[in-house]
Amino acid sequence: MTNKIIRHVLAEFPYQTPRIERGYANQTLYVNVGTGEIKAKPVSDEMKLKFTGGKGFDLWLLWHAVHDDTKWDSPENEIVISTGPCGGITQYPGSGKSLVTTVSPTTEIITDSNAGGHFGPLLKFSGWDAIEVQGIAEKDVMVIVDAIEGKVTIEEMPDAPNDTHLLGRWLYDVLAEKPQEKYYIAMVSAGTGAEHSLLGCLNFSLYDRKRQDVRYKQAARGGPGTVLRQKHIKALVVRAQPFKGDANHPADMERIARVGADIQREIATWDSVQNRMRNRGTSYLVEIMSDYDLLPVNNFKFGSHPQARDINGAYWETRVTQGLPDGCWYGCTVACAHAVDGFELQTGPYKGHKVIVDGPEYETIGAIGSTCGIFDPDAILELNFYCDTYGIDTISYGNTISFLMECYEVGILDQEKTGGLELTFGNAAASLEILHQLARGEGLGKIAALGVRKAKTYVIEHYGADPQFVQDIGMENKGMEYSMYMGKESLAQQGGYALTNKGPQHDEAWLIFMDQVNNQIPTFEDKAEALHYFPMWRTWFGLCGFCKLPWNDVVDPKNSKSAEPAKIPHHVQNYVDIFSAVTGREVDINEIIAMSERVYNFQRVFNIRLGKGLREHDYPPYRGVGPVTEEEYESRRERYDQQLREWLGLDPDAMTLQEKMAAHRHYRTERYERLMDAVYERRGWTRNGVPTVEKLKALGIDFPEVLAVVEKKLRAED
Numbered sequence: 001m002t003n004k005i006i007r008h009v010l011a012e013f014p015y016q017t018p019r020i021e022r023g024y025a026n027q028t029l030y031v032n033v034g035t036g037e038i039k040a041k042p043v044s045d046e047m048k049l050k051f052t053g054g055k056g057f058d059l060w061l062l063w064h065a066v067h068d069d070t071k072w073d074s075p076e077n078e079i080v081i082s083t084g085p086c087g088g089i090t091q092y093p094g095s096g097k098s099l100v101t102t103v104s105p106t107t108e109i110i111t112d113s114n115a116g117g118h119f120g121p122l123l124k125f126s127g128w129d130a131i132e133v134q135g136i137a138e139k140d141v142m143v144i145v146d147a148i149e150g151k152v153t154i155e156e157m158p159d160a161p162n163d164t165h166l167l168g169r170w171l172y173d174v175l176a177e178k179p180q181e182k183y184y185i186a187m188v189s190a191g192t193g194a195e196h197s198l199l200g201c202l203n204f205s206l207y208d209r210k211r212q213d214v215r216y217k218q219a220a221r222g223g224p225g226t227v228l229r230q231k232h233i234k235a236l237v238v239r240a241q242p243f244k245g246d247a248n249h250p251a252d253m254e255r256i257a258r259v260g261a262d263i264q265r266e267i268a269t270w271d272s273v274q275n276r277m278r279n280r281g282t283s284y285l286v287e288i289m290s291d292y293d294l295l296p297v298n299n300f301k302f303g304s305h306p307q308a309r310d311i312n313g314a315y316w317e318t319r320v321t322q323g324l325p326d327g328c329w330y331g332c333t334v335a336c337a338h339a340v341d342g343f344e345l346q347t348g349p350y351k352g353h354k355v356i357v358d359g360p361e362y363e364t365i366g367a368i369g370s371t372c373g374i375f376d377p378d379a380i381l382e383l384n385f386y387c388d389t390y391g392i393d394t395i396s397y398g399n400t401i402s403f404l405m406e407c408y409e410v411g412i413l414d415q416e417k418t419g420g421l422e423l424t425f426g427n428a429a430a431s432l433e434i435l436h437q438l439a440r441g442e443g444l445g446k447i448a449a450l451g452v453r454k455a456k457t458y459v460i461e462h463y464g465a466d467p468q469f470v471q472d473i474g475m476e477n478k479g480m481e482y483s484m485y486m487g488k489e490s491l492a493q494q495g496g497y498a499l500t501n502k503g504p505q506h507d508e509a510w511l512i513f514m515d516q517v518n519n520q521i522p523t524f525e526d527k528a529e530a531l532h533y534f535p536m537w538r539t540w541f542g543l544c545g546f547c548k549l550p551w552n553d554v555v556d557p558k559n560s561k562s563a564e565p566a567k568i569p570h571h572v573q574n575y576v577d578i579f580s581a582v583t584g585r586e587v588d589i590n591e592i593i594a595m596s597e598r599v600y601n602f603q604r605v606f607n608i609r610l611g612k613g614l615r616e617h618d619y620p621p622y623r624g625v626g627p628v629t630e631e632e633y634e635s636r637r638e639r640y641d642q643q644l645r646e647w648l649g650l651d652p653d654a655m656t657l658q659e660k661m662a663a664h665r666h667y668r669t670e671r672y673e674r675l676m677d678a679v680y681e682r683r684g685w686t687r688n689g690v691p692t693v694e695k696l697k698a699l700g701i702d703f704p705e706v707l708a709v710v711e712k713k714l715r716a717e718d
Helices: 045-051 055-063 119-125 164-175 179-184 224-230 253-274 277-291 306-311 313-319 362-372 377-390 394-409 428-440 451-463 467-473 491-498 512-517 524-544 557-561 569-583 589-609 630-635 637-648 657-683 693-699 704-717
Strands: 008-014 027-032 038-042 078-082 098-103 110-115 130-134 141-146 151-156 185-189 202-208 213-219 233-239 339-344 354-358
Touching: 008 038, 027 151, 045 055, 045 589, 055 078, 055 098, 055 110, 055 130, 055 524, 055 589, 078 119, 078 224, 078 233, 098 119, 098 213, 098 224, 110 202, 110 524, 110 589, 119 185, 119 202, 119 233, 130 141, 130 233, 164 185, 164 202, 164 213, 164 233, 164 377, 179 185, 202 224, 213 354, 224 233, 253 277, 253 569, 277 306, 277 313, 277 362, 306 313, 306 362, 306 377, 313 377, 339 377, 354 377, 362 377, 362 394, 362 428, 377 394, 377 428, 394 428, 394 451, 394 467, 451 467, 491 512, 491 524, 491 657, 512 524, 524 569, 524 589, 524 657, 557 569, 569 589, 589 693, 589 704, 630 637, 630 657, 637 657, 693 704
Parallel strands: 027 130, 141 233
Antiparallel strands: 008 151, 027 038, 078 098, 078 130, 098 110, 110 213, 141 151, 185 202, 185 233, 202 213, 339 354
């Protein structure tokens, strides 16, 4: 190890890296940065059976770490990171995900988020199925898991820079004795923005061999980066030994290779004619969403815009670097993790620097772009870069800025309140200025740093805003800002956003096309079944370390002839085979769903333990359901008028605009209530959204402390 810089070792824990067996290291790592305690915890067979890995391990460890009244900034709150038993395989695309869980600064319940990059797999290959970090350090520290030296340390490194793009290069140079060792180093960090906001994201690194530089993927939802910096942790770092493609030591390597070769051929054949993700990443969605009126524009008022062509996939294909294997983990032929190289920054503390900008991904394009009325690609790249290096969730930031922009346009805010900024939709310079203010903890940036829920409270209390109006237009549920799909005309997607454990993130259920475009789930019962099945399936990816893109974004056309094409049964069988081959535990689709139900219901009970997780918390803002303003109604008047005729038998020509809007609101709100009832019944929950004792027993998670939470709530309801 190099001695070029100051390193104060505060605590040290020696260990020997165990052999990974069938996807598990069979131990987890506990680090308390406040007390200096570091220890190993065994992974029991019951833990693997009941919670599988990934988010399941995260939740189980966090459950035993916190108290009923734990807040996000309590010392006992933890950042817990795990991949799953399948995480780190290189034969099947999208197998490098890391899962992060913590008590959220914005939702005040459990948030989970996933990221690509190399940290999760390298952590496991270094001997740990998960890392849980607790406590609050007195000064900024690093936690370094060094499998080469055989030790875990808590260290002060006072020379380390703060923002991620600088910190990453610095750490890789410090820790790599030889240039090729950078390939086996990975870090998790945040930045100055996470220090001054509730919207902090975690940046998960990967060393790009072709670019010879560090890149990052984000676990962003719910503010985990804020928790990291509140604990005075600058970075979590793993330094692994070189590894081979069989590092998981699976039960049946031949079976994995066979299934992997099949999906690799499918992607190579069909991606170029379906999505071109290997050329443009997830930005291919921009044009599709705009064409179907599903691209959020101007704080979700509208669903399309003629300038969407300026930021669509075809445009980004001309900007991202081509010809590189841009996967965020080895062996991923979806390879959607593109970047723009040599981008010269025009604003902020790094003005004039040429940098790598990862992405932009579809969610980022929608959030800091179209949702704010911004269709300038260079502005989107600049906002993207600064959000990443400052450690700010682009989805939450974009939603908060678009909310404040609408507040400005209706007169709740003015230039006196914005510090002279003309905060109109489309003003990219204003958004960038607020982002820099946020990173400094100044000006309007301090309001943007709160997120939508707390910003709503601020403008009501300080500026006299109408509470009903700001509640209607603030695109958040449970305190988490919406991801980038318009759900007004898809009841199932309204549920897919608000009937969630952590908040409106599309990684639980993305049902718009099934519901709105293809009409595959017409009844309440159909929708309830979809809102059971698809969240369970996506939950399972988070248990095992998988990305969802190889599941349903590239599909052999023969799938259309299957009995249930929306479920993509041949890919489902792939995952059955992969899990069975890695772990040696033969499963079928029913057991996969059961794995997910155990963890999903456990997380619901966890939220109830923290004082939330009930029906009252599962309502969307009305803009996610129907038109709030006259402008919105008029933009789709023909559609809305026809719905009044078909749904309610009313004559819109004989009604005022206000009467028409009121009729829509009554019908759409009542319809959502009926959906809630159907979904809760299908999930085995009470009408108040509480998992029943019978459900928990059937799932095998009827631990005494879990039942105590549910029984207490059920008694209170009686």
